[in-house]
Amino acid sequence: MGQGAAERKYDLLTALxxxxxGQGGAEAMLALRLSTLITARYNWRRDELTTGQREIAALWSVDTRTVKRQMARLRELGWLVLVRQGARGRVAVYRLNTAAILHATRDSFANVGPDFLARMTGDGTGNDSGAQPDGQARKQAGNVVRFPGIAEPDGQDAGWARISDRLQRANPHTHAAWIAGLAGRVEEDRLILRAPSRFHARHVSTHLRDTIYSMAALDGIRRISIEGIDR
Known part of the structure; x- marks a missing residue:
């Protein structure tokens, strides 16, 4: 899950x-069931869910037909992604789509409180005001080694600029070291990032993908690809 994984888990469960x-009814029950399943059975280290339908049914106090319907609904929403189909006694493997969940629940951020809204959107109002980090944050950002970046020939993509700004406000130190050197562009619901080297791309993919997802999801991004080039 990378840096800040514990905080992102709690933020995800809080948003759900x-x-x-706020929804009530069937949607409230769906959120409760998914939250319980995440808390009890999600393997964060491997970023996957491998739990059989009978075990889920026992956890939710329902029958397996209800489990099938609810899991189908979660796939339909894009909140769970089927990685491997279950067959011959082997349970299916799912992965959480954090970006889709945060995008769907974004209107509830303000209900949690201004601190949560600020953490999830980058400021206390839910907009992209371009607020700058405080003096201590700027000092920390200035003390890190920056990797060489990639210059965009036509200027920075507006969508990526907005996402990058949120990331910079959330963690100036990490942004200066790893994010600032990325070139990015948004194509519909996909964010395409290019790193200056394969090493840089691997580090971002391994340690920062979820962090980038959480900020990109606020703009409706559901997929991220990270490409590395060697100079």
Whole structure:
């Protein structure tokens, strides 16, 4: 899950809970069931869910037919992605689509409180005001080694600029070291990032993908690709 993984887990569960309570009815139950499944059975280290339908049914206190319907609904929403189909006694493997969940629940951020809204959007109002980090954050950002970046011939993509700005406000130190050197562009619901080297791309993919997802999801991004080039 990379740096800040624990915080992102709690943020995801908080967003789900707040959204569910605001919806009520079937959607509230869906959010509760997914939150319980994530808490009890999601393997964060491997970023996957490998739990059989009978075990899920026992956890949710329902029958397996209800589990099938609810899992189908979660796939339909894009919140769970089927990685491997279950067959011959082997359970299916799922992965959480954090970006899709945060995008769907974004209207509930303000209900949690201004601190949560600020953390999830980059400021206390939910907009992209371009607020700058405080003096200490700027000092920390200035003390890191920056990797050489890639110059965009036609200027920086506006969508990536907005996402990058949120990331910079959230963690200036990490942004200066790893994010600032990326070139990016948004194509519909996909964010395409290019790193100055394969090493840089591997580090970002391994340690920062979820962080980038959480900020990009606020703009409706559901897929991220990270490409590395060697100079």
């Amino acid at each position: 809970g707040a959204w569910g309570m």
